[in-house]
Amino acid sequence: MYSTCLFCHSALGTNQIVEEFPIGRRLAFDAERGRLWVVCKRCHNWNLSPIEHRWEAVEACERIYRNTRIRISTENIGLATLSEGLDLVRVGKPLLPEFAAWRYGARIRSRRWRAAGLTAAGLAATGVAMVGGTVLLAAGVAAVGLGIVPAAFSSLAWLDEKYTHDRVLTRVRDEDGHLRSLKLRHFARLEIAMAENQAGWKFRVAHETGMLEL
Incomplete structure (x- = not known):
């Protein structure tokens, strides 16, 4: 490895x-x-x-x-940070409790926040749930009282965007015959132009290797 x-x-x-x-x-x-x-x-x-x-x-x-007792998630990405400093990023469908927290935005306040090592004071949150002692937070909540949240959500949001926008949608060959991977972010600058030597249209996609014509 x-x-x-x-x-x-x-x-x-x-x-x-x-x-x-x-x-x-x-x-x-x-x-x-x-x-x-x-x-x-x-x-x-x-x-x-x-x-x-x-x-x-x-x-x-x-x-x-x-x-892990504290997890946050989006629809596609979950993040758990262990006390030892290791981050685990779970890709795919959320676990059922995480989906419930993300989808329905339950607002829960209880003594178990303290038991989980969190401060409930000043909490203004949506998308928060506690299931079996595990704190589940849905990305996008406003949790003033949770000191761990701002950096964690910022990291999770970036990971979710990175995973989504860097996902390979298809692979095509350029004019030199090289196989190029086209990701979602490449299509943000998709251009449509008239073909020069033939009737119809052609597409231009901004790629790391230059402008690809399809």
Whole structure:
């Protein structure tokens, strides 16, 4: 397993939480598809792990994530930060309690906020729930009394946007025959123009390698 980022070559760090995968300080996983990434904290790119290192590590990440007492989530991404400093990013459909918190925005105040290590004073929140001692927060809540929330939500929102906009939609070949991956963010600057040498239309897409014509 590599220990440096494939994109910026920075050290990915280590963790002592996931014994099956001790590389990285932020791990992203998709249990349904069996994928595991190490997210570089410097350039924020997702490094896909070799397939032979994935399955046991993905199962371990899922187990640890479910046992974490404080989690926040969007419709596609969940984030759990462990006390040891490891971030677990869960990709895919939210767990049922998380979906309930995200979808219905239950507002709950109880003594168990203190038991969970949180301060309830000044709490103004929507999308908050506590299920079986686990604090579930839906991204987008305004939680004044939760000191952990601003940075966590900012990170989660960025991860959700990064995952969504960097998702590969299709792959096409350019004029030189090279296979290029087109992501959702590439289509933000999609242009439609008349074809020069033939009737009809053509599309131009801004890509890292330059303007692609389709």
